[in-house]
Amino acid sequence: MSEPVLSIRALRRVYQSGAEELEVLDGAELDLYPGELVGLVGPSGSGKSSLLHAAALLETPTAGQVIIAGQDGLALGERARTALRRREIGFVYQFHHLLPELSALENAALPLRIAGRGAGAAREAAKAKLEALGMGGRLDHRPGQLSGGEQQRVAIARALVNNPRVVLADEPTGNLDPAHSDQVFEALASACREAGAAALIATHNLALAERMDRVLTVEQGRLTPWTPDA
Numbered sequence: 722m723s724e725p726v727l728s729i730r731a732l733r734r735v736y737q738s739g740a741e742e743l744e745v746l747d748g749a750e751l752d753l754y755p756g757e758l759v760g761l762v763g764p765s766g767s768g769k770s771s772l773l774h775a776a777a778l779l780e781t782p783t784a785g786q787v788i789i790a791g792q793d794g795l796a797l798g799e800r801a802r803t804a805l806r807r808r809e810i811g812f813v814y815q816f817h818h819l820l821p822e823l824s825a826l827e828n829a830a831l832p833l834r835i836a837g838r839g840a841g842a843a844r845e846a847a848k849a850k851l852e853a854l855g856m857g858g859r860l861d862h863r864p865g866q867l868s869g870g871e872q873q874r875v876a877i878a879r880a881l882v883n884n885p886r887v888v889l890a891d892e893p894t895g896n897l898d899p900a901h902s903d904q905v906f907e908a909l910a911s912a913c914r915e916a917g918a919a920a921l922i923a924t925h926n927l928a929l930a931e932r933m934d935r936v937l938t939v940e941q942g943r944l945t946p947w948t949p950d951a
């Protein structure tokens with residue numbers, strides 16, 4: 722069996738709110754294997770975003786390990802941690818977070834430009850991703866000129882443009898109506914499958930969760946398998 726691309730070990734996340742301590746994650750464990758699509762479900766406030774942000778090295782948890790492509794991300798200094806994240810992780814948020822003054826093509830190309838890739842090569846790679854996501858006719862549109870579903874497709878293209886091994890998505894269709902939610906989920910799933918990326922996707926939409934390879938939920942701070950009739 723291949724090695725996991727993302728492993729989480731003994732993850733603990735405690736928030737301080739006034740005098741109170743809120744223990745959201747305590748002993749969360751995960752092995753995410755190349756190419757698999759894993760759903761993350763659970764009630765609001767159960768810790769899905771906390772888990773994804775820690776997994777993406779966007780936030781430092783209270784304790785635990787986040788091992789990405791064999792490297793212990795939390796043991797690295799800030800620069801190396803950022804470099805690891807940029808190389809291996811694509812993140813899709815519920816709200817697209819596209820830059821309003823840039824076109825779809827420029828937004829999707831941004832991670833490659835930040836990584837130092839030349840403008841021409843970055844644009845070509847971004848164009849290919851956008852075309853694969855059905856956005857070939859909207860390359861020069863700015864976010865404000867796109868529908869919600871189209872904006873999310875651009876955000877997916879941006880997350881996948883440098884072919885990360887891990888895609889983390891925090892309710893990527895949470896802001897869309899059911900029909901568009903379905904289409905954007907399919908676009909995200911097929912883009913991940915095509916790129917051979919592993920994905921961990923948080924969603925409140927159980928019908929979408931059931932289309933993934935397996936589904937996890939956060940229960941008492943830990944990740945446990947979820948089944949539709951559980």
Ligand SMILES: Nc1ncnc2c1ncn2[C@@H]1O[C@H](COP(=O)(O)OP(=O)(O)OP(=O)(O)O)[C@@H](O)[C@H]1O
Binds near residue numbers: 738743766767768772
């Ligand atoms: N920075 C913070 N400071 C204090 N409490 C926080 C902070 N971030 C999150 N929390 C609390 O931690 C708990 C878990 O939040 P989290 O956003 O991880 O849950 P979630 O499962 O993603 O929820 P949702 O489905 O609503 O997005 C919540 O009770 C939340 O209020």
